[in-house]
Amino acid sequence: MAATKENPIILYDIPSKFESKCWSVNMWKTRLILNYKGLPYRTEWVSYPDIQAIFINLGIEPSGLKADGSGRPHYTCPSIIDPTAPKPTTVTESSAIAQYLEDAYPDVQPKIFPDGTREAQLQFIKDFLPVFVPPACTLILPQMPNILLDPRGSEYFEQTRTVNYGRPLQGIGLAGSEERKKAWEEFKAGLDKVAEIYDKNPEGNGEYFTGNAISFVDIWLAALFIWSKVPCDRDPEVGAKSVWDVIEKLNDGRWARFMRKFDDYLQVM
Ligand SMILES: N[C@@H](CCC(=O)N[C@@H](CS)C(=O)NCC(=O)O)C(=O)O
Structure with missing residues (x-):
């Protein structure tokens, strides 16, 4: 059975003050x-x-371990529940959700992993996560x-x-600091x-990662750019009034x- 309007997939997200409420790179990927x-x-x-208690209650697994060195499980958004799979299915972690949605709905077009591109796309993301995430966090995280x-x-x-950082969040990536300059250099490279x-x-034509339509790598990049619009x-x-204004x-x-x-894909349901 497939998800329907009456029985839709449930996406767990963290609200912001924005009109759309959605803000995060990770949740935008799924959305x-x-x-x-x-x-x-x-x-x-x-x-x-509230994420941890709610997810334990719903049977949603942690996506990994907390970054504070405690070894404790890290329960994170995005997570989804698909109530219409043969039995209600919970999935966490943005790349795992991407693959679940592609596999659980094989007849739904468009594909985000066109035939033969999945490995290359997931490898690209693996390679570029450490390139973009640390500088992006320096540039954007203190605003959150x-x-x-x-x-x-x-x-x-x-x-x-x-x-996680071992120092006050607000002191990270200050205007005019060497740390910010370096983060920009890395991000631009x-x-x-x-x-x-x-x-x-x-x-x-230089517009898409693969073929001539949006695929998962493009979505991954777009989600990063949407996050960079945080004031x-x-x-x-x-x-600049946001990191995006520079990008x-x-x-x-x-x-x-x-x-x-x-x-056409920015709606929040
Ligand atoms: N690798 C994970 C990262 C997810 C993640 O870090 N999510 C954050 C929100 S953007 C979260 O829910 N953090 C929970 C917490 O800090 O307790 C993914 O791509 O889904």
Whole structure:
């Protein structure tokens, strides 16, 4: 049985103050896939400090271990429940969810892993996670407590990330700091590499990772860019109001053109 409007897939997400509530790179990956494939879903909003208890109750597994060195399990969004699989199925972790949705709904078009591309796509993500995530966190993470919807969530974020970094979150990636400059250099070098790889796809005209349509790598990148739109006043020398304001002008504006391909897939259900 497939998910229907009456019995949709449930996506667990963390609310922000934005009108759409959705903000996170990880949850946008899943949401973009659901929207792109046109799969019926609805969102359950969960505050950071409540995720663990709610997920244990629902039987959702942890996605890994916490980054604080404690060895404790880390329960994370995005997670989904598909109530219409042969038996209700829970899946956590954005790449695992991407593969689940492709495999559980084999007849649903478009595909995010066109034939023969899954390995290459997952390898690309494996290779580029360490390229983008550390600098992106330096550039964007300190803004997160300002945009989360509830004070409990903001407090949880501030505390847990301060422990993970071993220093106050707000001191990370300060405007004008060497740390911020280095993070920008790394992030920009990553984008140059990605542009080079995209340009090698003969069918895609430099617009897509593979073929001439959106696939999972494109979604992964788009989700990163959506996250970078979080308001941020730490690049005043270039008049940027967010990290995205800087990114959209890089590589001759190709990322701004790239993001237009996602205009139809930004709904929050
Ligand atoms: N590798 C995971 C990462 C998920 C992740 O870190 N999610 C964050 C929100 S963006 C979370 O739920 N954190 C819970 C916490 O910090 O307690 C994925 O791609 O799904």
